[in-house]
Amino acid sequence: MSSEVNATHITGDPDFVRIVEVGPRDGLQNESKLLSVEQKVHLIKGLIDAGVSYIEAGSFVSPKWAPQMASSAEVIQQLPERKDVVYAALTPNLKGMEAALQTQVNEVAVFTAASEAFNQRNINCSIQESIERFQPVFALAQERNIPVRGYVSCVLGCPYEGRIEISQVLKTTKLLLEAGCYEVSLGDTIGVGSTHQVANLLKALLSEIQSDRLAVHFHDTYGQALANIDTALNLGIRTVDASVAGLGGCPYAKGASGNVATEDVVYMLHGNGLKTNIDLNRLAMVGNEISALLARNNGSKAGLALSQAQSSQ
Numbered sequence: 033m034s035s036e037v038n039a040t041h042i043t044g045d046p047d048f049v050r051i052v053e054v055g056p057r058d059g060l061q062n063e064s065k066l067l068s069v070e071q072k073v074h075l076i077k078g079l080i081d082a083g084v085s086y087i088e089a090g091s092f093v094s095p096k097w098a099p100q101m102a103s104s105a106e107v108i109q110q111l112p113e114r115k116d117v118v119y120a121a122l123t124p125n126l127k128g129m130e131a132a133l134q135t136q137v138n139e140v141a142v143f144t145a146a147s148e149a150f151n152q153r154n155i156n157c158s159i160q161e162s163i164e165r166f167q168p169v170f171a172l173a174q175e176r177n178i179p180v181r182g183y184v185s186c187v188l189g190c191p192y193e194g195r196i197e198i199s200q201v202l203k204t205t206k207l208l209l210e211a212g213c214y215e216v217s218l219g220d221t222i223g224v225g226s227t228h229q230v231a232n233l234l235k236a237l238l239s240e241i242q243s244d245r246l247a248v249h250f251h252d253t254y255g256q257a258l259a260n261i262d263t264a265l266n267l268g269i270r271t272v273d274a275s276v277a278g279l280g281g282c283p284y285a286k287g288a289s290g291n292v293a294t295e296d297v298v299y300m301l302h303g304n305g306l307k308t309n310i311d312l313n314r315l316a317m318v319g320n321e322i323s324a325l326l327a328r329n330n331g332s333k334a335g336l337a338l339s340q341a342q343s344s345q
């Protein structure tokens with residue numbers, strides 16, 4: 033199986049950071065208020081207008097397991113056709129992949145965990161079984177020339193097993209890359225990691241895996257996400273997952289709060305001289321709007337500060 037790196041995210045510019053916007057998927061999947069197809073499409077169009085070019089737009093999982101994602105096919109079909117934007121979706125098995133291929137998704141993602149207990153609760157199978165389930169997904173993806181991204185959850189701790197060995201993260205990440213993922217996103221699903229742990233994990237992984245094949249996916253449960261991202265950037269990682277307004281959490285990880293807010297990440301990156309092609313003011317407006325729609329607090333400090341600054345002008 034081919035494991036070529038997806039050329040779409042290689043810019044060759046070490047100052048460019050690729051943002052994978054997971055708000056419409058990871059963000060919304062945990063919201064109890066169901067949004068309509070139109071509302072989701074509006075959210076995604078707003079993100080595109082703000083310059084976001086990689087959007088995880090939905091998830092082809094069982095609607096019993098993630099009801100908010102049940103409308104993913106309709107949502108993705110109603111998105112504007114854009115050659116400059118990647119629409120991605122989660123596909124946990126062949127059924128999900130077949131459904132995704134009926135839409136205009138141009139990337140898919142498979143997901144497993146470094147924790148057996150979490151994997152059982154999240155996708156109802158062991159880590160090894162999950163890799164086997166992904167085989168037909170990889171086969172179809174290769175046939176259709178669709179890049180496959182991979183996720184490993186619980187890389188810095190598990191809500192059921194506690195501490196997770198680095199060797200387990202390395203093993204699972206390598207399994208995904210060898211199976212056909214062009215990149216693996218390392219998920220601190222419950223946001224428990226801190227900078228030294230992130231550095232230790234990444235140094236171990238980077239001794240065997242190239243930095244352009246890894247991404248980071250931090251939840252901000254303990255307020256560590258930005259510091260952890262900075263640590264990852266300093267070690268050469270250039271793909272960061274984030275969610276507008278800090279939406280999110282995982283329904284199968286009790287207590288997991290939202291993902292790190294995209295606005296906060298972009299503020300930090302631009303402040304540090306790194307580039308994203310994202311218009312922060314426009315992104316902050318999207319964050320405010322979706323927070324109001326969901327009647328939740330905006331989880332982005334940068335988003336709140338920008339809107340306060342604008343309203344006091």
Ligand SMILES: CC(C)(COP(=O)([O-])OP(=O)([O-])OC[C@H]1O[C@@H](n2cnc3c(N)ncnc32)[C@H](O)[C@@H]1OP(=O)([O-])[O-])[C@@H](O)C(=O)NCCC(=O)NCCSC(=O)C[C@@](C)(O)CC(=O)[O-]
Nearest residue numbers: 092093094097098124127128154155156183185219221282
């Ligand atoms: C994987 C399964 C389906 C296995 O679930 P299962 O029960 O083992 O599967 P099954 O094959 O026995 O099928 C059971 C039922 O689901 C249906 N089914 C089966 N597959 C599909 C599909 N693709 N799409 C739609 N329906 C499907 C299937 O047709 C059947 O329907 P029934 O006969 O009962 O009516 C289930 O466990 C599931 O959907 N889990 C998804 C849970 C989820 O969405 N979790 C959140 C995403 S992961 C995450 O957030 C973490 C991440 C990625 O962000 C990174 C991080 O933060 O760490």
